[in-house]
Amino acid sequence: MNHEARAPQGALEIRKQLIESSLQGRHRAERVFRAIGLAAVIMGLGFVALLFTTILSKGLPAFWQATLTTEVYFDPAVIKVDARPTPSVGESPQQFRDRDVVWLNRLGMVNWNRIVEDTLIAHLPEAAEKRPLVRTLLTSGERFKLRDMVAADPGLIGQRVQVALLADANVDVWLKGNIDRSLADSQQQLKPEVRAWADELKARGVIRNSFSTSFFVNPDSRSSLASAGLGGAFIGTLYMMGIVIFLSVPIGVMSALYLEEFAPRNRFTDLIEVNINNLAAVPSIIFGLLGAAVFINWLHMPLSAPLVGGLVLSLMTLPTVIIATRSALQAIPASIRQAALGIGASKMQTIFHHVLPLAMPGILTGAIIGVAQAIGETAPLLLIGMSAFVATLPGTPLDQSAALPVQIYLWQGNELRNFFEARTSAAIIVLLALMLSLNACAIWLRKKFEKRW
């Protein structure tokens, strides 16, 4: 008996040992599984960190550009123009404008290069023999800056003025060390003299690395790379943002109201629902094809116009707004509606006086996130011709224009890689800053007005 009683005892012991030894393995598996999960999250976070550090470290230096601060002598011997015309008595505005245009044309004919050269030679007397070469220190667009200064104030002729002029893109690259200084002359973009001059002016403090406002206000440029800016693209994006807000928010809210509050449950509304869910997942490039076929080819709307871009992006954002609005409406408790209906409000009054105001924070959050997504979209804009090079600031939504993401696309393809890589990153920083501030806005709205029912 004793013996029999002990046997299960021994089996129990063995089983316990078995379980304990397997438990170790199982707990190890548990720890490994957990570690894999943590590693996945950390990898994700690491990518975010890597992406942002890469972009910031590449882009931030581009906000500062090599700039030559110098005294410019507006030599009357070179700028040989009469006084700017003033309106005379008995002259129609048109006649005056014509005379003014003639004067401006004459001003444009002035040898501005000579002014630029003289300015530089004042610092570098040894360069007097090599006038065409010394000119290349500055980016070619800067002579128009001098012209515009005189056009704005003809009194400058004959005076000496302190002006900040942008150095050439290659000079900027050279001074920032973005090119290998030990490369042979044949592989350098700049002539040896120009490199020496640039170093000398930098050492003397004439060329300094200063914050470039022209980056934010200038339009794109191909002839004067250092003065290419984001201004045009930024305005284009703002126009499109305005159009998207103006179109997709009201239309989206109204269709969500219909689907959520009025629509009977039938085939038609089911179709609309399936449709909206699908549209939200259709690739953005398909919307670009739609825009190219309908707006450009069929309706003959202008190419590259923010209006068309805005329309395409609105169609794209619409499903996002509708889905967000619907979930905001669903979150409003039925008791609110019943109370309003109970004291005699019509259905419309219930919605406009009670439901919609309460759902507003949720709707706005969804709409802002949708708009932020839309302004970062590139592919559909390329298909409606916005990849065109536009060297002017758009005045109206119908003018040719670029957009921030398209500008990024265009700049990353520029041949002058070591200048434009930084500039592209800087443009990305601007775009991300715009998007993140929109998102922050949305989060703030949600935090401030969020109600738990």
Place this chain on the structure above:
Amino acid sequence: MSNTVLIAGLLILTALAYQFGLTRSRAMANGPVRMHSRPGYYGLLVALWCGLPALAVWLAWFVFEAPIVEYLVLGQIQAETAGLNSQQTMVLLRRITSIAAGIGVSDTPAAYELAAAETMARLWATSRMAQIGLMAALAMGGLMWALRRLSPSLRARNHVEKVLSAMFVVCSTIAILTTVGIVFSMFGEAMKFFSFVHPVDFFFGLNWNPRFSTVGTGAQGDFGLIPLLWGTLMISGIALLVAVPLGLMSAIFMAEYAPGWFRATAKPVLEVLAGIPTIVYGFFALVTVGPFFHEVGQVLGMEIRATSALTAGVVMGIMIVPFMSSLSDDIITQVPRMMRDGSLALGATKSETIRKVVLPAALPGIVGAFLLAASRAIGETMIVVLAAGNSPVLHANPFEAVSTVTVTIVNQLTGDTDFASPQSLVAFALGLTLFVITLGLNVFALYIVRKYREQYD
């Protein structure tokens, strides 16, 4: 008078109409009879009567004016345009339009062009006058009529609400119209393409080499879809290989293990990845990830191109991670508590519970998430444009450059090609293919996810 001025004028008139209606009904409210609605509704009703019909006229003109004028002008010069194809006719019309607008053309216009331009200018002027006249008459007429009808017994609120609900219906059909527009435009242009290239040559062709020839020179080049589709699948496959394990594991960690504070900070940071524009990922792939892979390849003694299927796929995978993880997170948290408790009570460890109970229960939803992620990867454009190297050749080496359907759409439509040539039209055939594939994936995925939700609701 430009359209902006016209619309602004109409808006001002509508605002005035609202004021008239408001004042009139307020005056009436002082009378003996009780009003049916509040004064604002009477104002709105008058404004609607004033604004809507005129707006409809403006819209009709906006859509139909140009085609009708062009049709009439072309009708006049039928003899001269008999031999022209659609492209040449467009050029001619543009010339005539610039003559009519007083801009002129670089060479001396022919007599018939001048005559046509004159007709066009006359037609434009007439149509403008007619439009303004009609709009003014309708706006004023509507305003007067509505003001005269104002009476305490007029059920203004009901009328206004009816108009509003009609507007709601119109707005919600815009979503349908978009889909219809996509399908029709894509289908129409694709059909034009198939009149140049046989569908079999397109869908089963193994070569992609669209020579940029002008229309009618005969040599069309090869338009085989297979290399592009293969590139798309290869990149999407790599992307999913990266995104699915990463996304799923981080979703499991977030949903089952992470303490509240960690979840609250890590989740929004991960979701930042979802909000970053794809062009930024493309640039990142081009300047950082691509060169990195190239160097790794050199260390390992392999030939890895900087712009390759691998680069594009990996970066695209990173892009999809938050999408995959937030979808799976939702699905995992939807698995009922009871199932977990049952498993834990039987002595299973947490990871065993997750692997043997939670994941199988969540499987349909996760498959749905996977399909949605796949549809995203297939339709992704900018990363691939920048980082895949654009070489439409059929090969199975992920370290080599490939091309995809989306890249080709961009390339074919952003060049200086004529819109009616097969080289441009092929973009729509490719778009149609892409649309059908992603639509199929989406519908199937949404169906699965919906079914799954019902299972535990």
